Amino acid sequence: MPMIEVNGRQVTAREGGTLLDALRRAGIQVPTLCHYEGLPPTGSCRLCVVEVEGAPNLVPSCSFPVSEGMRVQTHSPRAVRARKTIVELLLSNHPDDCLYCAQHGNCRLQDLSEDLGVRQRRLPGSRTRLPRDISSPAIVRDPDKCILCGRCIRACAEVQTVAAIDFTGRGSGTRVDTAFGEGLNISSCINCGQCVMVCPTGALTERSHLDQVESALQDPDLVPVVQVAPAISVSLAELFGEKPGRDVEGALNALLRRLGFARVFDTSFSADLTVMEEASELVARLQGAGPLPLMTSCSPGWIKFVETFYPDLIPNLSTCKSPQQMLGAIIKSRFAGIQGIDPARIYSVSIMPCTAKKFEAGRSEMLRGGLVDVDAVLTTRELAELVRRRGLKLGDQAPEPADMPFGRRSGAGKIFGASGGVTEAAIRTAHFLVTGRELEDLTVEPVRGPEGIKRARVQVGELELGVAVVSGLGNARRLLDEIREGRRDIHFVEVMTCPGGCINGGGQPIGTRPGAITARMRALYRIDKGETVRTAHANPAVRSLYADFLGEPLSGLSHELLHTHYEARTPLR
Amino acid sequence: MNRTVPDILAAHPGAGRDALIPLLQEVQEAEGYISRAAVAELGTHLDLPASRIYGVATFYNQFRFQPLGRYHVQVCRGTACHVKGSLGVFAAIKRTLKIEDGETSRDGLFSLEVVSCLGACGLAPLVAVNGQVHGEVTPESVVEILRRYRREGAVA
Numbered sequence: 001m002p003m004i005e006v007n008g009r010q011v012t013a014r015e016g017g018t019l020l021d022a023l024r025r026a027g028i029q030v031p032t033l034c035h036y037e038g039l040p041p042t043g044s045c046r047l048c049v050v051e052v053e054g055a056p057n058l059v060p061s062c063s064f065p066v067s068e069g070m071r072v073q074t075h076s077p078r079a080v081r082a083r084k085t086i087v088e089l090l091l092s093n094h095p096d097d098c099l100y101c102a103q104h105g106n107c108r109l110q111d112l113s114e115d116l117g118v119r120q121r122r123l124p125g126s127r128t129r130l131p132r133d134i135s136s137p138a139i140v141r142d143p144d145k146c147i148l149c150g151r152c153i154r155a156c157a158e159v160q161t162v163a164a165i166d167f168t169g170r171g172s173g174t175r176v177d178t179a180f181g182e183g184l185n186i187s188s189c190i191n192c193g194q195c196v197m198v199c200p201t202g203a204l205t206e207r208s209h210l211d212q213v214e215s216a217l218q219d220p221d222l223v224p225v226v227q228v229a230p231a232i233s234v235s236l237a238e239l240f241g242e243k244p245g246r247d248v249e250g251a252l253n254a255l256l257r258r259l260g261f262a263r264v265f266d267t268s269f270s271a272d273l274t275v276m277e278e279a280s281e282l283v284a285r286l287q288g289a290g291p292l293p294l295m296t297s298c299s300p301g302w303i304k305f306v307e308t309f310y311p312d313l314i315p316n317l318s319t320c321k322s323p324q325q326m327l328g329a330i331i332k333s334r335f336a337g338i339q340g341i342d343p344a345r346i347y348s349v350s351i352m353p354c355t356a357k358k359f360e361a362g363r364s365e366m367l368r369g370g371l372v373d374v375d376a377v378l379t380t381r382e383l384a385e386l387v388r389r390r391g392l393k394l395g396d397q398a399p400e401p402a403d404m405p406f407g408r409r410s411g412a413g414k415i416f417g418a419s420g421g422v423t424e425a426a427i428r429t430a431h432f433l434v435t436g437r438e439l440e441d442l443t444v445e446p447v448r449g450p451e452g453i454k455r456a457r458v459q460v461g462e463l464e465l466g467v468a469v470v471s472g473l474g475n476a477r478r479l480l481d482e483i484r485e486g487r488r489d490i491h492f493v494e495v496m497t498c499p500g501g502c503i504n505g506g507g508q509p510i511g512t513r514p515g516a517i518t519a520r521m522r523a524l525y526r527i528d529k530g531e532t533v534r535t536a537h538a539n540p541a542v543r544s545l546y547a548d549f550l551g552e553p554l555s556g557l558s559h560e561l562l563h564t565h566y567e568a569r570t571p572l573r
Numbered sequence: 574m575n576r577t578v579p580d581i582l583a584a585h586p587g588a589g590r591d592a593l594i595p596l597l598q599e600v601q602e603a604e605g606y607i608s609r610a611a612v613a614e615l616g617t618h619l620d621l622p623a624s625r626i627y628g629v630a631t632f633y634n635q636f637r638f639q640p641l642g643r644y645h646v647q648v649c650r651g652t653a654c655h656v657k658g659s660l661g662v663f664a665a666i667k668r669t670l671k672i673e674d675g676e677t678s679r680d681g682l683f684s685l686e687v688v689s690c691l692g693a694c695g696l697a698p699l700v701a702v703n704g705q706v707h708g709e710v711t712p713e714s715v716v717e718i719l720r721r722y723r724r725e726g727a728v729a
């Protein structure tokens with residue numbers, strides 16, 4: 001373990017580590033922009049520069065290896081001046097419209113200017129004016145706010161292996177763009193929003209549905225109904241300053257009623273419904289009714305990824321709609337029927353941790369009789385904004401239950417929010433369907449946890465079921481390549497587009513504290529553990545929906561409402 | 574003699590990513606520009622995403638992404654031409670054709686390219702149309718030259 005001296009203090013570093021790593025572990029703050037935790041350094045922004053004794057120039061700490069006895073000054077006048085100049089240069093070509101920016105108050109560039117004491121526009125450069133890319137149903141790009149840190153490119157190419165965007169041009173003409181500058185919508189972008197999560201400015205944001213939701217809430221002719229995804233209740237509180245991992249489900253229900261929703265339903269209910277359909281589909285395929293492995297279909301970014309990069313594996317995808325679309329369809333069919341409301345008058349909103357859900361809701365396959373089942377999708381971030389616009393506070397709300405019957409869920413539906421949750425829920429129910437008995441221990445430990453690839457073998461009756469659980473599409477690609485090359489021992493594959501699952505979705509709070517994702521994950525499993533009903537097939541609301549309406553899983557009506565199909569896509573990729 | 578992109582790729586079996594730029598040059602040589610289809614084929618051959626290929630290609634001035642027009646206009650912005658006022662000539666061309674460097678007019682008649690030297694500095698400022706050099710042009714005369722080509726193109 002090399003010892004180094006930082007600002008006169010002894011610090012233990014890691015062998016072979018970078019200087020930045022040593023500084024961070026010692027709690028010494030050095031700002032960074034292009035640095036991407038977990039990926040090799042590019043050293044392009046120079047914001048992390050520090051002074052190292054004996055080195056003629058300032059060195060970028062993010063890519064500089066530590067060595068024994070090194071003496072470092074992180075905040076020498078020279079280092080601080082250099083950082084300030086870098087930020088001033090970035091600002092010289094910035095639109096300065098912070099007041100109107102979606103990231104106002106949660107912007108790295110604002111923080112840096114503040115921390116470095118930038119109080120005037122010292123370098124008046126000529127400002128570029130470029131059109132925003134509003135072609136995508138999920139993501140808006142504003143190149144004027146881009147500071148070319150490259151983090152979005154790395155999220156897209158290295159984490160997701162989609163590579164819809166890259167640097168184009170050179171010098172002062174450098175931009176981030178899609179191939180031929182054609183716009184995200186016709187690029188290979190799969191709408192995951194992971195680029196939005198890592199952008200230090202307001203250059204990347206979700207396509208907002210807030211205005212249309214607000215006006216629908218004011219419209220006396222509409223019946224606004226909302227559904228809330230499993231991951232929201234364990235993430236939202238962070239946007240109101242609370243520490244990660246707090247579950248605010250009851251307060252959230254109350255808030256949604258205060259906002260004017262006539263009904264508050266729970267997407268975890270339709271997650272249970274998904275489990276019923278998908279576990280039945282798995283059992284049928286194990287008996288020869290379709291290709292194996294069966295691959296999950298709840299994550300719309302992943303679906304578009306398969307359609308674009310692995311169209312030969314489309315037959316392996318489950319035909320189940322995602323929980324969002326299942327509940328959307330049930331709301332505009334069953335709920336409308338019971339209430340005697342014309343489905344066209346129902347305004348169905350979903351609160352999702354996801355940007356790709358915005359794309360999914362508008363897919364042509366999701367239309368029934370020319371109508372969409374989900375009219376608008378708000379991300380966790382947009383919900384928090386809506387709450388603030390109305391002057392409401394999360395902390396003020398006394399907990400309230402969701403509305404029946406589609407507010408009733410099992411623990412299985414709730415853990416859909418974490419990578420591995422769908423698999424665990426499906427195993428619980430598949431075991432019951434095959435053997436007629438419950439699993440002795442409902443916890444399927446090997447599929448839990450933050451790892452990007454998890455594998456397990458589970459005994460279900462006679463069969464040893466092989467399952468693989470991946471999150472992050474780079475990991476999915478690795479697994480799919482194995483399957484393409486002929487791996488035959490896997491029967492069930494769960495893929496979540498975002499690393500860790502929906503708790504780290506592209507619609508979640510930006511700039512979260514380290515450890516937030518695991519805290520959210522633990523909260524979901526805690527809720528499941530405390531639940532009396534922990535399997536989808538035991539959910540009474542699911543049972544009566546089948547008894548009174550759908551018949552049984554994979555029935556004709558189930559197929560009509562709850563299943564879908566996919567198409568190969570051929571964007572320039 | 575017209576080589577297609579598959580011909581070019583077939584001549585470089587097992588080419589690695591470092592072959593991207595020479596391959597782009599060959600494609601442009603054969604087709605006059607870098608098309609979407611060419612990028613797709615290069616991407617499959619080299620296992621590179623389209624965004625990366627486009628990104629690399631736009632780094633260099635030499636690549637264009639629209640087919641050449643019937644009349645390919647090259648305007649010299651080299652030192653001698655600059656001193657003799659080629660900036661105004663360039664501006665007049667862009668105004669007249671309503672296209673930028675590297676672009677092709679919608680009717681397919683004209684394409685525009687900035688070059689660094691045409692090797693006839695004595696005649697600066699110079700413009701070449703399909704290789705035919707027009708010397709000592711002015712912002713006014715170049716508009717007249719372009720008008721002549723447009724008339725010729727309309728008749729043909």
Ligand code: SF4
Pocket residue numbers: 139152155156160162163164165188189190191192193194195196
């Ligand atoms: S949304 Fe996802 S796929 Fe699309 S550009 Fe961003 S990171 Fe890439």
Ligand code: SF4
Pocket residue numbers: 145146147148149150151152153176195198199200201203204
């Ligand atoms: S869009 Fe954002 S993340 Fe991407 S390069 Fe620009 S500033 Fe960085």
Ligand code: FES
Pocket residue numbers: 031032033034035042043044045046047048049060061062063
């Ligand atoms: S963070 Fe070190 S150079 Fe950007």
